[in-house]
Amino acid sequence: MSDLVAGWVERVRAAGAARSALRLRGGGTKDFYGGEPRGELLDTRAHAGIVNYEPTELVVTARCGTPLAELEAALAAQGQMLAFEPPHFGAQATVGGCIAAGLSGPRRASAGALRDYVLGVKLLDGKGDVLSFGGQVMKNVAGYDVSRLLAGSLGILGVILEVSVKVLPRPTSESTLRFELPQARAILTLNQWAATPLPISASAWRQGQLLLRLSGAEAAVRAAIERLGGDPLPDAEARKLWEGLREQTDPYFSGDTPLWRLSLPSKAASIEVEGEQLIEWGGALRWLRTSAAAGAVREAAHRAGGHATLFRAAEKSAGAFAPLPEVQRRLHRGLKTSFDPQGIFNPGRLYAEL
């Protein structure tokens, strides 16, 4: 154990004894996400660096404080990538924060979510024990899958010290097409396309325009373009578009109107709530800018078979995440207590009671 981690162990034990909250934080790029951060700062950035990267193993292991950009640059140098295209939301984003937030980007619907790529995690729990779950291999069914449980846990179960993720080769060819389609038609069309073997890697719809990214073998991309038609976007414009959606630097995301993230079954009908919508993930992700009451937005998402997160807003008294049914709440409380008996890690970040 490094001196740094040994120091964290002492801090965790002291915080546990005093029952005082610790705020786990990397670059702070996702401070806006979830409940309001509180507690004494534990800055994870000093525990940094890529521990192991073997491109032919398709696995990289990095410490929590490693800048996400540094990790992605190392992968890109070998022609590889994080297939779930995680948003950074700022240059300071770290690997630990990325895993704890659990957010995936434009490629999610076709390549899978961040949690699908997590293979192993080293965790500092609330008792001050350093625990390893999963590993550096792709197939591993020894023990409960705690690594994936930690993906998106917002740090409430402990300090993610180190993570191993599966990586994939970058596609050899990429093109973006634009179509004019009203919302309902776009949703149906995206679902129909997804049921056929097309190399779709991202999609977005807004204001009557559907954008489709194709990635893969050159021949496959070429054949898909011929089949689908549409207007090809110049490469530079396309790159800017997908980056703007991933990083939410696109003009759609600017302004003060609360931003809701609705995760729905991909073919769910248009959401009838006043506000401007942007659709990603083949119809499964609907962004909504609205001042409508939280209850109305959550009810609409629930009726459509999904859930709504208050993603960015000045005021989050309605809770960032959709409330859980009672049995789920009980299990969440139990898991929180089993990893963090004194309730010191990121209290209130996921749910007020956790």
Place this chain on the structure above:
Amino acid sequence: MDAKPGCIDPERQRAVAAALRGFLPARAVLFEAEDTRPYECDGLTAYRALPMVVALPETEEQVQKLLKTCHAMGVPVVARGAGTGLSGGAMPSSSGVLLSMAKFMRVTRIDPVARVAVVQPGVRNLAISDVVAPFGLYYAPDPSSQIACTIGGNVGENSGGVHCLKYGLTVHNVLALRGYTVEGEPIQFGSEALDSPGLDLLALMIGSEGMLAVAVEVTVKLLPRPQLARVVMASFADVETAGDAVAAVIAAGIIPAGLEMMDRPATRAVEQYVGAGYDLDAAAILLCEADGTPEEVEEEIARMKEVLARAGATQLRVSQNEAERLKFWSGRKAAFPAVGRISPDYYCMDGTIPRKRLGEILRFIAEMEKKYGLACPNVFHAGDGNLHPLILYDANDPDQLRRTEAFAAEVLEKCVEVGGTITGEHGVGVEKINQMCAQFSAAELAAFRALKRVFDPHELLNPGKAVPTLARCAEYRGMHVRGGVLPHAELPRF
């Protein structure tokens, strides 16, 4: 070897059977030994125990009542699908109820537009792909026992198959589970949306070996069936070159749909069984599959051939049609039964290692063959580093059994030592519960046990499986296949 001999308390048995018969028909509650005998083990026949009672409910309400009843009476419950598992995950408890989900065989809903199927847990893996085939869709994970194994069992074990490098495991292809807690309370994990609020309990459920809850409905993701698949069969003069070739394929940015290796003892064993046309002079052969649109497959096959040739392949053959592709695969898929024909018994291992350590592990296995005087043909899911070495022995010779157990233990511990795991896809069950002590620290095992108690405070769901107690860690046992015969011996195992 029989595990703990069943000591069924007849009074308790009568009481539990009577309670279950309060809401289940008499034919759905079995307790006579002749009726419960078929349930005494799963695919791992070395471990057997007669269940106190076998229950075969047909409705969700009955499952719920069964759980409530057993919870109230403090009776362990072991859920079981088709019983094809290879780690004893469904081995019954002689003081518990074996909950067979075999009657839950309905495909509840298919949505070809949203590409999901909602099925009951007793639906067979392959049946899902069959029923959605008219829509050009399929369910991707394909464990070798897919003709018989059920989706409920796949969820319990996080089953893989030969295509998981590209298409993932069960955890990547299940969207939602609906079921009951040990107390009989309804619960849902996941949904048809791509994520859920809160902690990812769905991921935690998958591969939990029936120890956290009981599923009565599984929602799976369906994929468009690739238009075409072709396989390259490459021969190599030594196994390490073949291992390096696997790395070279990945380094070239190719993710094959399947990437499998067999060494010469394995190809020689299967060739006389299936006549697949394998190169018997090669020290190892690789099967490397491309799938997708015809354009993609053509481009990828050309690149694969080039990489494999450069990596030292002595012979390359590409399947020219679907019949030939299936023929190339036939020997790989029949590897276990074929080995069963040349040896009275065999012990199948399931370790996973980082691929770059393949050569080292193979050398280690060769040393162990000499050390213990036992042969060990090797078949691998080479693409994801999952090894299935098969130690050949004769169970009638107690010394051979002892040597086999020691051999296997050394190999699994070597897998952990090189950064791998004791089980890639067969599960821990009862079989590898001791090796868990080699892979995890006391604090990690304590964390697993604490997690179990969050879902199941009295440890009634599949007790004694997957996570050893520290006391248990002192013990060490192996397994063997009785008389070379697995139940469902007709099924390919790989």
